[in-house]
Structures are given as C-alpha cells and as structure tokens.
Amino acid sequence: MKKVLLIILGTLSFNAIAQIGIDTKSPQASLDVNGDFGLRKRLFLDNENKESQGITDQVLVSQGEGLAPTWKALRIPVYEPNKFYLIFNDSFSDQAGLRITSSQVVASNLTTDLVENATLTNLKTKGFLEIAGLSKTFTVNSTSSKVYFQFETVVQQDNTNSDNGANIKYACGIFVDDLLKSIRINTLFNSSAGSTFLTHTQIGGATNLTATPHTVKVACARYTGGNRTLGIGNKAVESTTNINAFMAQSSLKVDVYEIPQNFNSIFD
Numbered sequence: 077m078k079k080v081l082l083i084i085l086g087t088l089s090f091n092a093i094a095q096i097g098i099d100t101k102s103p104q105a106s107l108d109v110n111g112d113f114g115l116r117k118r119l120f121l122d123n124e125n126k127e128s129q130g131i132t133d134q135v136l137v138s139q140g141e142g143l144a145p146t147w148k149a150l151r152i153p154v155y156e157p158n159k160f161y162l163i164f165n166d167s168f169s170d171q172a173g174l175r176i177t178s179s180q181v182v183a184s185n186l187t188t189d190l191v192e193n194a195t196l197t198n199l200k201t202k203g204f205l206e207i208a209g210l211s212k213t214f215t216v217n218s219t220s221s222k223v224y225f226q227f228e229t230v231v232q233q234d235n236t237n238s239d240n241g242a243n244i245k246y247a248c249g250i251f252v253d254d255l256l257k258s259i260r261i262n263t264l265f266n267s268s269a270g271s272t273f274l275t276h277t278q279i280g281g282a283t284n285l286t287a288t289p290h291t292v293k294v295a296c297a298r299y300t301g302g303n304r305t306l307g308i309g310n311k312a313v314e315s316t317t318n319i320n321a322f323m324a325q326s327s328l329k330v331d332v333y334e335i336p337q338n339f340n341s342i343f344d
Contacts, residue, residue: 170209173309229326232273242302
C-alpha cells in the first residue's frame, strides 16, 4: 500500500509541473491546444494577484512577453463610410505676442513671397516673427483629412504721442510643418484716439496631410508704418487702460476632420 501511495504522489507531482499538449507532442506552454478551444463558462485572469473575469464588452489583450494579459474595454464609435468626422480639436493661447518696431519693416514682395507652401525659414529671413506660444503639435490618423485653423488676436500701435500715428500694413500667416497654408494682410489705420487697435481673425486649412504628427505655427510681419511700435497680441504696446493682457492675447484653434481608417489604439 505504501509503494502504491508513493507512486501516486510521484505521478501527481510530475503532472503538476509538466506541460500538457492536446493534439501536439511538443507543448510550448503549460497547456498547449493544437486545434479549436471552446469555453462554456467563465474565464478568470490573475492580474496583480487578483482573479478577475472582466466586465461586459471587455476583451483579453496581451501586454507583451513576460507580462500577464489583461482585460481592456473597446472604444469603437459608430462611423458611416466615406464621411468626415471631427477626430481632434484643441485651442491654445498666448499673451506674449509680438512687438514690431519701425526698424523691423519687411522689405519683401507681397505677390511673390506670400504664396502657398512658402517656407517659414525663408520668410523669417525677410522679417517674419513667430508667436512662440502658438507653436503646437497635432496628429492626423487618416489619409483622407481636412484640418481647419482659426487664429485671432488684437493688433495695436503705440499712441504715446498726440499725433495721429500712421497707417500700418501687416501680414500674419499660419504654417503647417513650416509651410505657409494661410495668409492675411490687414491695415491698422491712424487715429487721434488714445488707443488704436483692431481684432484680427483668420481662418486657414490644409487637406489630406500625411497620417503622422504635424506642427502648426503662426508668424507675422510688418510692411509699412511710421515711427510707432506695432503690437500683435501684446498688451505692453498700448499705453491706455482700454485693453488688458487677457483681451489682447492671441488664440489658435485646431480642428481635424477625417474619414476614419485604421487608428493607433481602439482600447481604453
């Protein structure tokens, strides 16, 4: 009887550490099934020493070699084919802005320099200044996309003197990956008022950008004007109390519309 008991215990011990193969003579795991696997009841996972069977609509996801699988919830919205959906939108602000003196007037040709896809690097050599706080990154996931930008700021001139100042022509551009996608030219007209400013609103866009991260930037330049300093989104230029830094700040809004394809992640 003792010999039989030892044989049984030895067999159980061997089975406890052996790999079991079903329809395979070379199992690669503790349980290796070479064929269909059916489960009629619950499946439990040991995540951080806690047994979990997940919740409704969760799926089993691998976390990589050497790590236990985990339950994840799918987040797949319902999309209609061949229709654009708003996939990303965000807005940014900047209160530093730009101060452009009369000595920084641009000496470039409006009709030849300000063309689609003109490089920011080249325009900077001709006097364009970047609003650093509005340089942001966004990602496009689909090859069929439309991206819209809305830039708004307050433009003013220094009216510390009593004269009417001067008409100041300026231009602001929106750049994607340092390529010009939108340009607006405007004029701040002279005035005898204590504060001379206007609201500059500009909308631009780009179509079918590559499905990668992209950078949007805003840069402006001054083309004419007398001795007054031009401020773009910069309260410090104004000497009056009619406008504060919050009102003078620049803002940029980015909306990415896409026809959904394969996105990077569909899990929470």
